[in-house]
Structures are given as C-alpha cells and as structure tokens.
Amino acid sequence: xxxxxxxxxxxxxxxxxxxxxxxxxxxxxxxxxxxxxxxxxxxxxxxxxxxxxxxxxxxxxxxxxxxxxxxxxxxxxxxxxxxxxxxxxxxxxxxxxxxxxxxxxxxxxxxxxxxxxxxxxxxxxxxxxxxxxxxxxxxxxxxxxxxxxxxxxxxxxxxxxxxxx
Amino acid sequence: xxxxxxxxxxxxxxxxxxxxxxxxxxxxxxxxxxxxxxxxxxxxxxxxxxxxxxxxxxxxxxxxxxxxxxxxxxxxxxxxxxxxxxxxxxxxxxxxxxxxxxxxxxxxxxxxxxxxxxxxxxxxxxxxxxxxxxxxxxxxxxxxxxxxxxxxxxxxxxxxxxxxxxxxxxxxxxxxxxxxxxxxxxxxxxxxxxxxxxxxxxxxxxxxxxxxxxxxxxxxxxxxxxxxxxxxxxxxxxxxxxxxxxxxxxxxxxxxxxxxxxxxxxxxxxxxxxxxxxxxxxxxxxxxxxxxxxxxxxxxxxxxxxxxxxxxxxxxxxxxxxxxxxxxxxxxxxxxxxxxxxxxxxxxxxxxxxxxxxxxxxxxxxxxxxxxxxxxxxxxxxxxxxxxxxxxxxxxxxxxxxxxxxxxxxxxxxxxxxxxxxxxxxxxxxxxxxxxxxxxxxxxxxxxxxxxxxxxxxxxxxxxxxxxxxxxxxxxxxxxxxxxxxxxxxxxxxxxxxxxxxxxxxxxxxxxxxxxxxxxxxxxxxxxxxxxxxxxxxxxxxxxxxxxxxxxxxxxxxxxxxxxxxxxxxxxxxxxxxxxxxxxxxxxxxxxxxxxxxxxxxxxxxxxxxxxxxxxxxxxxxxxxxxxxxxxxxxxxxxxxxxxxxxxxxxxxxxxxxxxxxxxxxxxxxxxxxxxxxxxxxxxx
Numbered sequence: 001x002x003x004x005x006x007x008x009x010x011x012x013x014x015x016x017x018x019x020x021x022x023x024x025x026x027x028x029x030x031x032x033x034x035x036x037x038x039x040x041x042x043x044x045x046x047x048x049x050x051x052x053x054x055x056x057x058x059x060x061x062x063x064x065x066x067x068x069x070x071x072x073x074x075x076x077x078x079x080x081x082x083x084x085x086x087x088x089x090x091x092x093x094x095x096x097x098x099x100x101x102x103x104x105x106x107x108x109x110x111x112x113x114x115x116x117x118x119x120x121x122x123x124x125x126x127x128x129x130x131x132x133x134x135x136x137x138x139x140x141x142x143x144x145x146x147x148x149x150x151x152x153x154x155x156x157x158x159x160x161x162x163x164x165x
Numbered sequence: 166x167x168x169x170x171x172x173x174x175x176x177x178x179x180x181x182x183x184x185x186x187x188x189x190x191x192x193x194x195x196x197x198x199x200x201x202x203x204x205x206x207x208x209x210x211x212x213x214x215x216x217x218x219x220x221x222x223x224x225x226x227x228x229x230x231x232x233x234x235x236x237x238x239x240x241x242x243x244x245x246x247x248x249x250x251x252x253x254x255x256x257x258x259x260x261x262x263x264x265x266x267x268x269x270x271x272x273x274x275x276x277x278x279x280x281x282x283x284x285x286x287x288x289x290x291x292x293x294x295x296x297x298x299x300x301x302x303x304x305x306x307x308x309x310x311x312x313x314x315x316x317x318x319x320x321x322x323x324x325x326x327x328x329x330x331x332x333x334x335x336x337x338x339x340x341x342x343x344x345x346x347x348x349x350x351x352x353x354x355x356x357x358x359x360x361x362x363x364x365x366x367x368x369x370x371x372x373x374x375x376x377x378x379x380x381x382x383x384x385x386x387x388x389x390x391x392x393x394x395x396x397x398x399x400x401x402x403x404x405x406x407x408x409x410x411x412x413x414x415x416x417x418x419x420x421x422x423x424x425x426x427x428x429x430x431x432x433x434x435x436x437x438x439x440x441x442x443x444x445x446x447x448x449x450x451x452x453x454x455x456x457x458x459x460x461x462x463x464x465x466x467x468x469x470x471x472x473x474x475x476x477x478x479x480x481x482x483x484x485x486x487x488x489x490x491x492x493x494x495x496x497x498x499x500x501x502x503x504x505x506x507x508x509x510x511x512x513x514x515x516x517x518x519x520x521x522x523x524x525x526x527x528x529x530x531x532x533x534x535x536x537x538x539x540x541x542x543x544x545x546x547x548x549x550x551x552x553x554x555x556x557x558x559x560x561x562x563x564x565x566x567x568x569x570x571x572x573x574x575x576x577x578x579x580x581x582x583x584x585x586x587x588x589x590x591x592x593x594x595x596x597x598x599x600x601x602x603x604x605x606x607x608x609x610x611x612x613x614x615x616x617x618x619x620x621x622x623x624x625x626x627x628x629x630x631x632x633x634x635x636x637x638x639x640x641x642x643x644x645x646x647x648x649x650x651x652x653x654x655x656x657x658x659x660x661x662x663x664x665x666x667x668x669x670x671x672x673x674x675x676x677x678x679x680x681x682x683x684x685x686x687x688x689x690x691x692x693x694x695x696x697x698x699x700x701x702x703x704x705x706x707x708x709x710x711x712x713x714x715x716x717x718x719x720x721x722x723x724x725x726x727x728x729x730x731x732x733x734x735x736x737x738x739x740x741x742x743x744x745x746x747x748x749x750x751x752x753x754x755x756x757x758x759x760x761x762x763x764x765x766x767x768x769x770x771x772x773x774x775x776x777x778x779x780x781x782x783x784x785x786x787x788x789x790x791x792x793x794x795x796x797x798x799x800x801x802x803x804x805x806x807x808x809x810x811x812x813x814x815x816x817x818x819x820x821x822x823x824x825x826x827x828x829x830x831x832x833x834x835x836x837x838x839x840x841x842x843x844x845x846x847x848x849x850x
Contacts, residue, residue, distance in 0.1 A: 043558050049416050049474060051560055056411075056775070056789075093555040098563035099545065104553050108545045112538040112567045119530045127523060130444070130515035 038080055039070050042087055043097050051097045167232050170220030171311040174261075177213035178301040180206045181294050188291035200287055207275050207290050210297055211268035218265040221258060221310050225251050231327035234258055234310040240333040240754045242725040247334055250344045254334055256468060256481060257310035259347065263464075264300045266348070266355040271297065274359055274384075282380070288366030296358050299490050307483055333725070336752050336759035342402035350395025350422055354460040356388025357425060360432075361457035364450050368501045371508050378436055378449065383814055385436075385453075389429045390810040396422050397803035404796070405762055412799065413687075415564035417472040420543045421463030424536050428456040431532040434525050434582075441587060442522065446509040447502075448529070454498045459536075461491055471547055517589035524582035531578060535571045539564065569622050573629060576684055579677050580633035583640065601639060606632030626688040630681045637674045637681070644671075665818040672813025679809055682802030689770075689795025697777065699785040705736075709792045711765075711772050712736040713745075718786070726750040726759070731776045731786065735765055747776040747788075768801075770794040 036053050044055035046062035052070070055063040066087070073083045087095045099105035187203035190196075224232050225239050225248045238251045238258065253259040271293045278286055304310070315323040360381040367377035399422065404412035413419060432452040438445040466472055469484025515522055542559045550556040584590075584598040609631035610624065618624050645659035652659065664671035698706045700715045707713075716732040730748040734741055745763035752759065765772040773791040780787050 040562065043560050047473060049560065050414060051562065054411070054414075054561070094558050096558050097560040098566070099549075099557045099559055104549060105557050108542060108549075108557070108559060108563065111541050112534070112571075115534045115537045115541075116571075119534050123526050123530050127515055127518060127526065130511070130522075131518075 032074070035067070035070060035074055038074065038083060039067065041080075041084070041097050042066070042095050045091050045095060167220070167224060167229070167311045167313060170217045170224070171309065173213045173217040173220065174301065174305050174309070174311070177210045177217065177264075178298070178305050180210040180213060181297045181301055184210060184294035185291055185298055188287050188294060191287045192291065200283075203287065203290060203294075204275055204279065207294055208272060210294070210301075211272040211275075214261075214264050214268040214297075214301075217304075217311075218252070218261055221261060222249065222252055225249075228331075229327075230329065230331050231313055231325060232310075233312045233314050236314060236328050236331045238331070238334055240331040240725070242754065243331075243334055244725065246341075246344060247339055250338070250347075251334055253347045253351070254338050254343070255310075256483070257304075257308040257312075259351075260300065260303050260308050261310050262347070263351055263355060264297065264304055266351050267293075267297060267300060267358060270356055270359050270384075274362075278380075285363075285366055285370050285372065285377075288370045289362045292362035292365050293358065296362070299486075303483065303486060307486060308481070330754065333752060333754035336726070336750065336755075336757045337406060339725070339752075339759065340402060340406055342398050342405075346395060346398040346402055348395075349391050349398055353388050353390075353392025353395050353422075354425070354464065356384065356391055357429065357453075357456050357460050359384040359388070360453045364453040365498065365501060368450060368505050368508075371505050375439065375443070378439055381453075382436065385429065385433060386810055386814050389426070389433060390807055392422070392426045392429060393806050393810070394803065396426060397800065397806075401800060405764065412796070415539075415542075415561045416474050417543050418463075418467050418474040420539050420564075421466045424463060424540055425456045425459040427532045427536040427539075428452055428459060431529045431536075432456060434532075435529050438522060438525050444511045444515075444522065445525075446511060447506065450502065450509060451498075452529075454494075458491060458494060458498075459540075461487060461494065465491065466543070472543060473546075519585065519590045519595070521582065521585045521587045521590075524578060524585050528575070528578050528582060531571055531575045535568060535575070538567050538571070542567065572684070572687075573622070573625055576626065576629045576633060576680075579680060580629065580636045583674065583677070584636055598636070598639075602632050602635035605635045620691040623688040623691045626684055630685050630688070633677060633681050637678050640674055641671070662818075664812060665815070668815040668817055669813050672809050672811075672815070675809030675812055676806050677809075679802045679805030679807075682798045682805055684802075686795050686797070686799030686802060689793065689798070692794045693791065695789065695791040697787060697789040699780045699783045700731075700788045701785060706788060706790060708772070708790045709770070710737050711742075711790075711792075712739070713774065713788065713790055715786075715788065716744075721748070725754070726752045728761075729776070731774075731788065733763070733774055733788065735772060745772075745774050747774045749776050749778070766797050768795075768797050771796045 039053035040051050042052045044050050044052045044057075044060065044063040044066065046055065046057060046060050048055055048057055048060070050056070052063055052066055057063065069086070070083065073086065078086075096105075099108040101109055184203050184206040187199055187206060191199040191203050221234070223229075224235050226245075228235075228239070228241050230236050234255060234257050235251075238254045239248060243251065251258070253262040274289065274293065278289075282289075314326050314328065316326050318324045363377045363381040363384075396419075399419070400412040403414065403419075432449060435445050435449055435452060439449050465484055465487035467474070468481065469487065470481065471484060517523075542564055545559045546556050580602065581599075584595075584602075586594060606628045610628040613624055613627055618627070641660050641663065642656075644663040645656050648654070648659040648662050649656060652662070654662065664675075694708070696706065696708045698704075700706065702715055702717050705712045705714045712735075714734040714736060716734050719730050719732060721728040721730055728748040728750050730746045733745045733747065735743050735745055743765060745765060747763040748761045750759040750761060751757075760775065760777075763774045765774075771791075771793040773793055775789040775791075777787040777789040779785065
C-alpha cells in the first residue's frame with residue numbers, strides 16, 4: 001500500500017466533516033423573532049395539527065386571523081402570559097402547542113424522563129444479573145429451571161430437524 | 166363485478182375460518198391430510214382476496230358508478246395512475262388492500278415452507294389465518310368496498326342506482342406518492358405479521374427460541390425496509406403538499422407509523438444477541454409481539470378518529486373492532502408466554518459492561534424509550550380529556566424537545582456499538598477504534614463553530630454524524646485493506662468484495678450510513694427560513710443566494726383539473742439557474758383546490774416556492790419562498806437505507822474468510838479485539 005492512500009481517506013473524511021459549511025447563517029425573517037417565538041407556542045386552530053407559525057395552508061383564514069391577533073397584542077406590549085390567556089379563552093386548552101408545565105399536563109413532561117430512568121434501571125439490573133450468572137447454562141444437569149435437560153434437548157433436536165432456512 | 170368481488174370476499178372468509186379451525190385440529194391430531202387441507206385453504210383464502218381486489222380495481226377502471234366506493238373516490242377523468250391508487254384512498258378499499266398485501270405475504274410463506282418445518286407450520290398457519298379472519302371480517306361485515314348505490318323508491322323499497330360520474334379523488338391525494346407511499350407503508354405493517362406468526366407459533370410449539378429467529382430474519386428485514394421506505398415516502402409527500410406540516414410534523418398518524426419501526430429496529434439489533442449469545446430470548450419474542458401490536462394500534466389510531474390528524478381516515482365506528490382485536494392478541498401472547506416461558510431462558514452470562522452486548526441493550530433501551538414517549542405523547546390528549554375534561558394538544562414542539570436528545574443518544578450508539586467487540590472490549594481496542602472517528606468528529610465541530618454554527622442540537626448532531634460516518638468508513642477501510650493486501654485489487658473492489666463476504670454486517674453499516682444522512686438532513690431544519698411577498702410581473706424577490714424573478718402567469722388545462730401557474734425564474738449571482746412553476750389547481754369535479762409547490766433541490770438546500778394566492782390588500786399574487794437547508798440528505802439517506810437493507814438480505818458470497826495467512830496486525834485491526842474465527846466465520850454480526 002502506498003503512503004498516499006491514508007491521506008486520500010483522511011481528505012475524504014475531512015470533506016465529510018465540512019458538511020456544516022453547507023449551511024449559511026439565517027437571513028431576514030418576515031415575522032418578527034418575538035412573534036415567531038410566541039406564535040410557536042400555539043397551534044393553528046384550523047385542525048391542521050401544525051403550530052401557528054408553521055401552518056402553510058394556502059389561504060388559511062384561521063392562522064392569518066390568529067397571527068393578526070398576535071401581532072396586535074405584541075405591538076400593544078402584552079406579555080406572553082396575557083397572550084396565552086387570550087388564546088386559551090378564545091380556543092380552549094387545545095390551543096397549546098405543547099402541554100403547559102403545570103397541573104395534570106406536567107405528567108406529559110415527566111413521563112419520558114420516568115421511562116428513561118426506569119428503563120436504565122432495568123438495563124443495569126439485567127446487566128448485573130447477567131454478570132452474576134454462571135458462565136455456561138446450556139443444558140446443565142438439571143436443565144433450564146422448570147423443564148428437564150432431556151426435554152430441552154429433545155425440543156432443540158426437534159426444532160433443528162423441522163426448521164430449515 | 167361488485168357481486169363477484171363481494172362473493173370472493175365471503176368465500177375467502179370461509180376458507181380463512183377453515184384454515185384457522187382446521188389448523189388447530191391439525192395441531193392436535195397431526196393428521197397429514199388435515200394439515201395439507203388447511204394449508205391449501207390458506208392458499209385459497211389468498212387467491213380469493215386477490216380476486217376481490219382485482220374486482221374492485223376493475224370497477225374503478227370500468228367507471229362503474231353504481232358502486233358507492235368508486236363514486237366516492239373516482240371520476241371519469243381521473244388518470245389511470247390514480248385509478249390504481251384510488252383503491253386505497255378510502256377506509257373500505259384500504260382495508261381490502263391490507264388484506265391483499267397480507268395475502269401476498271401469507272401465500273409467500275405457505276409456498277416457501279410448503280415442504281419444510283412440518284411441526285411448526287400448522288401453528289404459523291393458524292396465527293396467520295387468525296389475522297386474516299379479523300381483516301376479512303372488516304372487509305365483509307364492517308367496511309365492505311362492494312356496497313352498491315341505492316335510493317328508496319316511492320314504495321319504500323331500495324332501488325339500485327348509478328351515477329353519471331363520481332365525486333373524484335381528494336386533490337390532496339392526487340400526487341405521485343399516493344401510488345407508492347401507501348403500498349410501501351402497508352407492506353411494512355402487514356409484513357410484521359410474519360415474524361409475529363413465527364414467534365407466536367414457535368412459542369406455542371415450544372421451540373427453544375433460536376430457530377424462528379433464523380426463519381424470520383429476512384421477513385422482518387423485508388417488512389422493516391418497506392416500513393422505512395413508506396415512512397420516508399410519506400415524509401416526502403407531506404413535504405411537497407401544503408398543509409401537512411412538512412416532512413415530519415409529529416402528527417398522530419405519522420407517529421403511528423413510526424412506533425412499529427422503532428420496535429422493529431430494536432428487534433433487528435437485539436436478535437443478534439440471541440443468535441450470537443443465546444441471550445434476550447424473552448425480550449425478542451416480546452419485541453416482535455409489540456411490533457405487531459403497534460401495527461394494529463397504529464391502524465386503530467388512523468381509522469378510529471380517536472386522535473385528530475390531517476392524515477387520518479374519516480371518523481368511524483371501526484375502532485372498537487381494532488380494540489377487540491388488540492385485546493385478543495394481547496391475551497393470546499400473554500397466555501402463550503406464561504405457559505411456555507421456561508423455553509426462553511437465556512444461556513450465557515455478560516462478561517463485561519464494555520461490550521457489544523451492552524451496546525445492544527442500551528440501543529434497545531433508547532429505541533423503546535423513544536417509542537413509549539411518542540406513544541404516550543400521542544395519546545396524551547385523549548387521556549387528558551378523560552381525566553380532566555380538557556383536551557390538551559401535544560404538538561411538534563413537545564415531541565422535538567423529548568425526542569431530539571433521545572435521537573442524538575441513539576446516533577451516538579450507532580457509532581459506538583459496531584466498534585465494541587462481543588463479550589469484552591479491551592482498552593487498546595477502544596483507543597484504536599475510537600481515536601480517529603472521535604478526532605474527525607471534533608474537528609467538524611470546531612469547523613462548524615468557527616463558521617458561526619450556534620444551534621446546539623444541530624451542532625451536536627453534525628459532530629455525531631461525522632463520528633458515525635468515520636466509524637463506518639474506517640470499518641470498510643480496514644476490512645478492504647486486508648482483502649487488498651491478499652488480492653491486489655483496488656480499494657473499491659476490495660470493499661465490494663468485503664461487503665459480499667459478510668452482507669449482513671456491511672449491509673448493516675450501509676444502513677447506519679443512510680441514517681447518518683437522514684440525521685444530517687434533519688439537522689438542517691433549525692436553519693429554515695422563509696419570505697413572502699406580493700409580486701408584480703417583472704419584480705424580483707431575494708431569499709438567501711437566490712433571486713426569484715416573476716416572469717408571468719399561465720393557465721394549463723389538464724384532463725382532471727386546471728392549473729394556474731406562476732412562471733418564476735431562479736437566478737443566482739445574476740445568472741439564471743432554472744424556471745420554477747408553483748401552481749394552484751382547481752378540480753371541477755368536486756370543486757376543490759390544490760396547491761403544488763415547486764422545488765429546486767440541491768445537497769446544500771431546497772428552494773421551495775409556493776403560489777400562495779392573491780393578497781386581499783393589494784390583489785397582487787403572493788409568492789412564498791422557503792429556504793430549507795440539507796433536506797435532500799433525508800431522501801438520499803432513505804435510498805441508502807433501502808440499499809443497505811437489500812445488501813444485508815443477500816446471501817454471503819463466501820461463507821468463510823480465511824485469515825490464517827493474513828499478517829497479524831491487519832487481522833487485529835479487522836476484528837477489534839475479537840478472535841478472527843468468531844467474527845468472520847459467523848457471517849453475521
């Protein structure tokens with residue numbers, strides 16, 4: 001092998017590493033950043049299941065009316081809480097793009113962490129059990145607990161006999 | 166023809182019931198004739214379902230507007246292309262299409278194993294027939310696509326009527342992906358029936374656990390590939406059709422398709438633990454059960470109207486049937502497991518936490534946590550309404566916050582897992598395998614920072630993508646180097662040779678590379694931007710490096726609609742690149758409108774242009790342009806995933822790579838701390 005090969009490989013990998021350069025920094029936005037930030041917390045109520053600032057239904061009268069209300073509130077200097085109150089009063093709790101972090105809705109936020117912690121605990125438990133297990137349990141004298149070694153062996157032989165790829 | 170189709174469906178139901186009942190009897194009596202007749206009943210069921218499906222297609226092609234389903238989903242001017250797809254455009258037809266695809270799988274299994282696995286196949290046949298009975302019940306008695314149009318006469322008696330033309334296909338569905346996305350996705354859903362049938366059959370037959378894994382590996386991979394393909398085609402469709410939330414909007418129906426994909430992916434990884442080490446047998450059986458259950462649950466969510474979705478079928482009472490079926494499946498699986506769980510004991514110990522086994526465990530953990538988190542988020546609005554009386558929406562921001570960190574963790578494991586050896590990984594091996602990929606990943610991170618990359622998740626994602634791509638690249642490089650040293654072939658030919666010698670392993674790496682591309686594409690979403698402007702002819706609009714010049718308008722009459730088009734010239738550095746034609750379509754048959762976007766796609770970004778109607782203030786046409794970075798990488802990644810899966814399904818060209826004569830250092834590099842015989846001879850890891 002020549003010395004050039006690893007160099008070529010490294011250059012190719014470095015080119016791949018330059019993928020971030022493909023992205024140019026963000027430019028002008030039409031909605032103000034504040035409107036985008038606040039509007040992103042509500043759903044468009046036209047049943048499209050998209051956030052208010054993301055609804056791309058052509059001619060969606062619901063999102064344009066909601067965005068107009070949002071712009072008016074923001075230009076009035078209303079706080080985010082006041083805008084939230086206004087939309088919740090108008091459309092109900094369905095207007096939230098994500099569950100509020102209070103009351104029963106908090107459960108939605110807590111659950112993924114619970115899954116992760118419980119799951120990790122289970123994996124750690126399983127690993128520790130597997131590490132303590134004797135090295136070979138294949139067909140021990142007493143067989144797998146609950147069934148005899150002879151029965152297990154017979155099942156294996158049957159499976160091997162009857163199954164072919 | 167509608168009577169013929171209806172009759173074929175009834176006969177198919179009868180045959181499926183016989184295959185089910187006779188199959189159970191055959192299991193107990195072992196009578197050869199009974200076994201043979203039930204297998205043939207299974208085949209007849211499939212043939213009759215094919216006949217029913219072709220009958221419905223015939224009704225579409227013959228413009229039979231006496232059939233209610235044809236009237237609702239077709240019209241005379243609908244193109245042949247969409248008349249094929251109209252079959253699955255509504256509740257009744259899509260359920261028949263489910264039965265059709267399931268019949269293709271069932272027939273393939275019955276033919277493939279007609280003279281094999283004598284003791285196991287009756288169990289498998291019974292499970293498959295049971296699933297078919299459920300869907301044929303829906304096809305025959307709940308949502309028949311063969312209902313004739315009728316109206317009550319003066320005497321109160323129903324008279325059959327025929328309409329002059331149909332209502333036409335929903336304009337949103339008149340897009341090329343309508344023809345390929347549902348067949349792929351449904352092939353994924355239905356395909357998981359086969360591993361499920363083998364897993365349940367093997368458990369009922371008290372097979373110790375390894376064999377059904379071997380038998381179903383390819384079926385699982387086929388189903389997984391179709392599911393992946395279906396999800397990505399759906400994403401592309403949702404991206405190109407306005408109002409569907411982009412390529413991924415965490416819509417309940419999108420989530421429903423993703424859930425079995427996650428558990429299926431977990432299964433494809435953990436199955437290696439069972440094959441290699443005889444571990445995770447219970448886990449694998451339950452992963453297959455859960456994957457199938459999630460397919461049914463997903464169908465329930467899509468069709469019951471329990472969650473609101475832009476992709477869902479109309480609300481109907483069909484949901485209760487699915488709930489009943491889910492209860493039956495869970496009961497049977499649980500019963501079979503409790504009865505025969507002793508046959509699923511693991512046989513080996515874990516030697517070290519730093520090992521391939523541990524990485525698979527954590528990979529499964531992450532996939533399952535993601536699956537459960539998405540499921541609970543999807544169903545949370547329903548639960549919140551039950552418990553508090555208020556329906557709380559759970560939209561994309563929630564799912565992004567929860568799943569982006571999980572996805573990044575999974576991406577990290579995608580890079581780490583293959584570099585760890587089975588049983589135990591030495592520190593030396595860790596240094597050797599992780600040094601370069603980590604270094605290159607960090608260099609990429611620094612480059613990104615220097616060039617103003619400040620979006621934290623995208624930044625981490627790109628570092629991990631480069632890390633994983635480097636690990637995959639180095640795996641190919643090291644393996645090809647050994648082969649090249651022996652054969653003198655080029656690196657590319659050696660890499661191909663390497664792949665063909667161990668298709669499963671290197672096909673898997675190609676799939677990982679495809680996932681890296683998908684993640685690169687997803688990371689671009691943080692940098693999307695858009696601009697909207699009222700335009701006069703001759704005016705330009707600037708977005709990013711592109712100038713959009715409105716050259717004019719035209720009207721393009723087509724057979725089924727009339728299109729109003731904007732003629733937009735795209736310029737870059739004052740040089741014309743191409744013309745884009747965003748259009749609005751008017752479908753006269755159902756008086757509905759559709760909007761077709763025009764996309765100029767490069768690896769760097771998509772210029773996505775929409776004719777957004779006329780401004781109510783200025784009466785001028787509105788051009789809405791989006792610049793979406795890196796989107797093309799998602800579709801490219803999808804193609805690579807499919808290619809990798811196909812490679813992994815190929816048989817190995819040479820089963821054993823003899824390394825005895827190979828130089829020792831090369832051997833060590835190739836096997837990462839494992840003894841050469843273990844890695845290479847097994848032919849799959």
